[in-house]
Amino acid sequence: MTGIIDYGAGNIRSVENALDRLGAGYVLASDTAILSECDRLVLPGVGEAARAMACLREKNLDAFIRNTRKPLLGICLGMQLLCSASEEGNVECLGIFGTDVRHFLHAFPEGVRLKVPHVGWNTVTSLKSDLFDGIADGSYMYFVHSYFAGICEDTVSVTEYGIPFSSALRKDNFMGCQFHPEKSGDAGERMLAAFLNIRC
Numbered sequence: 001m002t003g004i005i006d007y008g009a010g011n012i013r014s015v016e017n018a019l020d021r022l023g024a025g026y027v028l029a030s031d032t033a034i035l036s037e038c039d040r041l042v043l044p045g046v047g048e049a050a051r052a053m054a055c056l057r058e059k060n061l062d063a064f065i066r067n068t069r070k071p072l073l074g075i076c077l078g079m080q081l082l083c084s085a086s087e088e089g090n091v092e093c094l095g096i097f098g099t100d101v102r103h104f105l106h107a108f109p110e111g112v113r114l115k116v117p118h119v120g121w122n123t124v125t126s127l128k129s130d131l132f133d134g135i136a137d138g139s140y141m142y143f144v145h146s147y148f149a150g151i152c153e154d155t156v157s158v159t160e161y162g163i164p165f166s167s168a169l170r171k172d173n174f175m176g177c178q179f180h181p182e183k184s185g186d187a188g189e190r191m192l193a194a195f196l197n198i199r200c
Contacts, residue, residue: 003038018182045077050089079176099152117146129156141179173200
């Protein structure tokens with residue numbers, strides 16, 4: 001059973017639909033007792049980082065997430081919340097991954113003028129994790145974001161948009177992807193299927 005962590009973030013319905021397509025059982029919950037009974041966890045997220053962290057703290061989910069030993073996948077904002085800190089609201093995050101989250105416009109080299117947010121299909125390269133089993137280097141995934149996680153020792157895939165950034169991160173049982181696998185066609189579905197098979 002997969003536990004979808006319910007803390008008021010968006011895009012939950014699309015994650016549920018993707019799990020339905022894969023035939024995976026799931027429960028949507030904010031109760032840590034229920035989530036503790038799940039085999040794996042998904043931390044979804046569309047919204048603002050400071051508000052999302054406040055919601056996690058209000059529900060005592062921040063400590064639960066930090067202490068879990070179950071496979072956990074953060075998606076989009078969910079991945080960013082697993083990082084050290086975010087410029088979005090200048091907030092301290094969960095501190096799992098050893099990188100900060102920055103706004104593209106604060107990081108683009110001089111002369112780079114790309115639209116922000118970064119919206120649409122882009123490639124994932126330098127794939128290093130079993131999260132990408134069966135997925136070719138250079139596959140396309142779907143992105144919607146204005147903030148990005150920097151490259152660090154936990155980076156397991158890289159995407160370029162003006163600068164290289166971490167499109168996926170992994171440390172121990174914690175995984176995260178900046179793209180939306182639930183909106184990324186066959187490659188995204190393969191990644192979710194791989195996550196469902198990971199044991200930690």
